[in-house]
Amino acid sequence: MAAIYILAGINHFINPGMYLRITPKWVPIPDKANLFVGVVEILLGALLLFPAYRASAAWGIITLLVAIFPANIYHFQKAQKKGKAIVTIITLIRLPLQGLLIYWAYIYT
Numbered sequence: 001m002a003a004i005y006i007l008a009g010i011n012h013f014i015n016p017g018m019y020l021r022i023t024p025k026w027v028p029i030p031d032k033a034n035l036f037v038g039v040v041e042i043l044l045g046a047l048l049l050f051p052a053y054r055a056s057a058a059w060g061i062i063t064l065l066v067a068i069f070p071a072n073i074y075h076f077q078k079a080q081k082k083g084k085a086i087v088t089i090i091t092l093i094r095l096p097l098q099g100l101l102i103y104w105a106y107i108y109t
Helices: 002-014 016-020 030-047 054-082 085-106
Strands: none
Touching (some): 002 030
């Protein structure tokens, strides 16, 4: 789990456009929000590696996953409006997958 969040966080810096395209219009300063989420993912992923901080990091990941869920809904709605069937299916699958990620993090609390 630590590797997934660290790599995902790094990806926010390597491929910011990917995240900015799915950032809802109501998010202020989307480029800074993207970098912030990247830093948070890296830090929380790294904290998972230390038993003394693992539970706190897991709660942080749960909070982050809940906070970014509206972006996933936005991405799904955007794909629907564009009529992109494959992207719509992928983004639809990702919605319940978010719940599984939350449960996976909860195991570490």
